[in-house]
Amino acid sequence: MKAYWYDNLPGDQREPHDSGREVSIDQLSRVGVLYYRYPDLEQVDALATERSYKNRDVITVSPGVMGDVYESKVKSFFAEHMHEDEEIRYIRDGKGYFDVRNEGDEWVRILLEKDDLIILPAGIYHRFTTDESNFIVAMRLFKEEPKWTPLNRGPDVDVNPYRQEYVHKTLKLYLVRRLKRMDAFKVEDLGYHGVAADAPPNGSDGAAKQPEQTTSPGRARHELKVELPSSCDPPGPNNPPKQLVWIIFGATGHIGRSLTSCALRHNDLVVAVGQTHVNPPASMQNWHPNCLGTLCDVRTRSSVEAVITKAIAHFGHIDLIANCSGTAIIGACEDQDEHEIRNQIETNFMGTLNILQLSLPYFREQAHGRYLIFSSTTGALGVPGLGPYCASKYAVEGLIEALLYEVDAFNIKATLVEPGLVRRDDPDQPEREKIVGTGLPLYGHFLIKPASEPYSNPTSPAQHYKRMVQWLGDRQPTSVVKSAELVWQLGHCSFPPLRLLLGSFAVESIRDRLRCVIEEGEDWRELNWPSEESPGAGDEKEEKEEKEELDRDEEADDDVKVETTNS
Missing domain, CATH: 2.60.120.10 (Jelly Rolls)
Structure with a gap:
């Protein structure tokens, strides 16, 4: 056998x-x-x-x-x-x-x-x-x-009683036992409670009783159906998902961690990449049998190259790369020093560029590949208090949009994921802590730069985003679990979009931003294309008509001269 x-x-x-x-x-x-x-x-x-x-x-x-x-x-x-x-x-x-x-x-x-x-x-x-x-x-x-x-x-047949009994007695019982051995996941995530570690195996008399069901928040969170539009051909009966190999940069952040968990739940293979300056090596080990943990500094090309090489050596190939890594500082543009600004640009933009440039040759050679690049609503609109961060995300947006035209012929796809105000999945973590090596307080996943005197007023526009995250706390409107599920579907769909907006805040804020740009353009368009109602527009039209009439008269005179000569 x-x-x-x-x-x-x-x-x-x-x-x-x-x-x-x-x-x-x-x-x-x-x-x-x-x-x-x-x-x-x-x-x-x-x-x-x-x-x-x-x-x-x-x-x-x-x-x-x-x-x-x-x-x-x-x-x-x-x-x-x-x-x-x-x-x-x-x-x-x-x-x-x-x-x-x-x-x-x-x-x-x-x-x-x-x-x-x-x-x-x-x-x-x-x-x-x-x-x-x-x-x-x-x-x-x-x-x-x-x-x-x-x-x-x-x-x-999926709802056949014998099939349902098998699912409850065998598959869910095994998953619960496996999750109990993994610190990175909670048993409640399956909506499954009260299963003893020594529960009777399938086939025994005690196994005839189905496990207790529950309507816990964890169960509701994972059983809620979210699906990409049918135009994307998302994974499903008509597009059965295949086991893919992911590299997820920033796998220890709140979005990256949820995406990693989601991919592993769907039986994909994952290279989970943490940050060398934040995560100790031991923290990346023994996440899951289908997961290879490693560390990387996306700002350093050799570090990114080592991750790609390790992924190919371990799993044999790479199907898609998700970049969830990033760093942000809340503070006025004037208050942020050169080091802080460069760090955001080099992490968010240059880090993305390093990943793209070092993996593209491999994707071109195998004639397929996919990038899921996490941008932000701040990549489409400027947010006071996040100036340098917005600049880095604007750069990423332009980079990916240009890249998509260049690599489409090689069957390489890229999507910008633009989440808006996403809840963390670990609300029990203390709200305020400090990131090692920065000395800056952390709120949510943002570092906060103390405001200088000109911007220290609590109502200052420069403190807008700080006020927002402090007011929201862990009540951000967008679910990280639903977002991760949609991004996983994005990795498996046949026709990925250029942009995926996650959450009502992202949709509404970007739509308002685009509406303002269009309205502003319409307000000033007459400077280049005068309308008929604009002063001088009528005279210009009359002059054009007179010139066309003179041209027609000259052509008629030439025809008469030709006929006279021939006669």
């Missing part, structure tokens, strides 16, 4: 489709699939008796036995389906592939050969195919009356 992640690449279903990433027997057991190797039929009989199996048959799948219907039969076996009873598959001769869905709804391929036996729980989605030898002899065992008829996956 050999189990591994299915590679999801085009090709005949009977090809190996080996991604090179193995799946252990323990990992199979977590989704209820059990494996045994039994050379003797007596061992199978004992297992069948122990598990109360009553029915069995032997089927030979090959062109020699099935004749002309072989190809159609193999295609039908490969349709994704489930059965309403636990089943045993015992290989008597030949070999074939069983594909099963894991807890992330991704395919795991299991190669079975002679004497291999697997037990599939009721309700698990799976499919079967022969390998390229086109020959297998298998014994099929069911507990109750034979239920050979497959229930092909669809909306009606």
Whole structure:
């Protein structure tokens, strides 16, 4: 037996489709699939008796036995389906592939050969195919009356009681146990309470009782449906998501951390990148089995290059890069010194440029790639108290918009994500603290520069943004969890937009800004394109008409002269 992640690449279903990433027997057991190797039929009989199996048959799948219907039969076996009873598959001769869905709804391929036996729980989605030898002899065992008829996956089968029981008993129980071992996540995030660490495994008598449901805030937060417009072709039944490899710069910030959690929940692979001057190396370790933690200073090209090299070496390739890293100081433009201004420009703009320039050659070579660059509403409108930060985000906006035209021919996409007033997902953290090495107080995720005397009045426009974040506290209107889900969908959709605005504040403020620009342009347009009502416009029109009439008269005179000469 050999189990591994299915590679999801085009090709005949009977090809190996080996991604090179193995799946252990323990990992199979977590989704209820059990494996045994039994050379003797007596061992199978004992297992069948122990598990109360009553029915069995032997089927030979090959062109020699099935004749002309072989190809159609193999295609039908490969349709994704489930059965309403636990089943045993015992290989008597030949070999074939069983594909099963894991807890992330991704395919795991299991190669079975002679004497291999697997037990599939009721309700698990799976499919079967022969390998390229086109020959297998298998014994099929069911507990109750034979239920050979497959229930092909669809909306009606998703709510089948046996499917629902499997999801609750096996998948959610496994996820809860895994989350309990991870400090970065909370069990309540699944809306799942009261599950003991020693809860009975799937198949035992105690497991028949479904886990207690709840309407906790965590459950509501994660079960709330948010989806990109259909014009984007977001991930779903018509666009099944594939497992992608992410690099997320700024993964320790409140948005980056939520995006990392979301991608991992969806079974993607993530390189989570923290900040070398903020996060200790130990804090980036053991986040998740599908996550590689590392550190980087985006201002330094060699540091960014090392992350890209490490990601390719660990996961084999990169599908998309999200840059959530950034720094901001609240303070009047006059009050911020050169170091503080340069640090914002070099982190927010030059850091983005470093990421782009060092990863583009790789994306061009593999002929696909995607960038999700976190900008801000401040990249579309100036905000008093955030002047240098706005300048850095304006620069990022122009950079990405220009880049998109340059790289579209290489099948490389880029989207500017513009969140507005996003809540932190750790409200229990003390509101005020200090970032090591700056001496500046931190409010939310902004550093605050003490105001000089000309700007120290509490009602000064330069203190506008400071007043706003202090007034909002942790009551910002935009959910970081919903935002992360939409950005994850953005990474998997077929037709990403240039800009994604997150939250009503972002939409309203940017729309108002654009309206002001248009109105102002209309107010002053007559300086370059005078209207007919403007002074002097009528005289100008008359002069133009007189000139056109003179030109016509001259052309007529020339025609008369030509005719006279010919006569």
